[in-house]
Amino acid sequence: MTKENNSLNTIKKVSLISLLINFVVAIIKIILGVMGQSQAIIADGIHSFSDMISDVVLLFSAQFFSKPADDSFQHGYHKIEVIVIFIIGFLLFLVGFGTAYHAVLNLISREIVIPEKIAAIAAVISIICKEALYRYTIIEAKKIKSTALVANAWHHRSDALSSIPSFLGVLISSYFPDYYYIDSFAALIVSGFIIHVSWELVNPCLDNILDRSAPKDLIDKIYKTVLETQGVLGSHKLRTRYLGPATLSIDLHIQVDGNLSVDKGHNICGEAKAKILNKFEEIIDVIIHLEPEHD
Ligand SMILES: [Zn+2]
Ligand SMILES: [Zn+2]
Incomplete structure (x- = not known):
């Protein structure tokens, strides 16, 4: 098997596994939401489906950017990988922005939302699955030196992190109800991290497109x-x-x-x-x- 084929198969395998796990996590959240009659968890589960977009983009684009050069594209198809990383980075920016937006809205409205205990279970499942997915993806990405796969790995870790505030929210509102707003602050910090990661992905893409020289x-x-x-x-x-x-x-x-x-x-x-x-x-x-x- 050639090196290109090997990389392509790894990217396909890893994104299929991501797709499957993201799907299962989304379904579990929706089931928990229905069981706990919590609109918030159902909404979170529906949001989890959007995580599948990155996996789908990666899955379907890998065969194009792994293609060898031909008469029409004499330098190969490497730029497609740059575009894919840009898209993954941009999607991540939207996640970070959305997280910050909701956190600010919660802080401004000063509305006391006592989260359902079941939300903590949904958050823990999300944290464990996404962190595991991050570790698995980053190992495979380094084996085949795929920057696009590294980008998707960082998306998984960002998902894991963004579930921490809702977990904190349940714990804090159960034990220290006066500090109910802390989860919104935690969400703001996490959104800052996610936006930073998205910039780290998008910035090299801009350098690449603008032909910045090597270090x-x-x-x-x-x-x-x-x-x-x-x-x-x-x-x-x-x-x-x-x-x-x-x-x-x-x-x-x-x-x-x-x-x-x-x-x-x-x-x-x-x-x-x-x-x-x-x-x-x-x-x-x-x-x-x-x-x-x-x-
Ligand atoms: Zn996500
Ligand atoms: Zn000369």
Whole structure:
């Protein structure tokens, strides 16, 4: 099985499992809500269905961004993964914004809502399932180095965190009824965290689309590798461009002895290119402009 196929299968498997668990969690919440006659928990369960959107986006897009380059898309389909991460990040922003919005509304209205005890059970189930899903997803994501899968993992952890305030709300209103508003404050803190995570996902996508260069230390390392090549006397004008989240295409000038034959010079280029491709896994394309040293 090729590396691409392997990654694709892992992404499909992990997003199917996510989809299934998110579905089960949503159903359990709705059943608990009906049993406890709590509109809030039923609403929360319906909201859980929206968590399935990220899984579906990932499930159906993976086969496109794993596709090899072809005549129409000569640099491959890596940008689709960037778009997917952007969508996951944006959905997460909406979750964070919604959480903050409800927390502020609750604080302003000063309405004392005594949560149902059964809501604590729903919250605990959510926290355990989503945290487990986070851990499973992040392990699989690192195995195949999939940034999109890492993004979805962070969505799961955000879901786990966003259930903590409703759990706190039940506990606090049961034991310290005077501090009923603390869960709204907790929800505000959690929403801040979720919005931060969403920015961490969206920001690199913007850098990617705008062709921000690779970090300076990577550029220094590439120069160093090139200069280690036998026959290379100098190198400059290195430019980098991210095709996908961790997929880099670079071009650079190298200088060699001007009296060498075209054949010799070309061989040196080939060696420098092979060295770079070997050493830096994320670099998939190298274009070298050859010139005599005095240039
Ligand atoms: Zn969610
Ligand atoms: Zn030059």
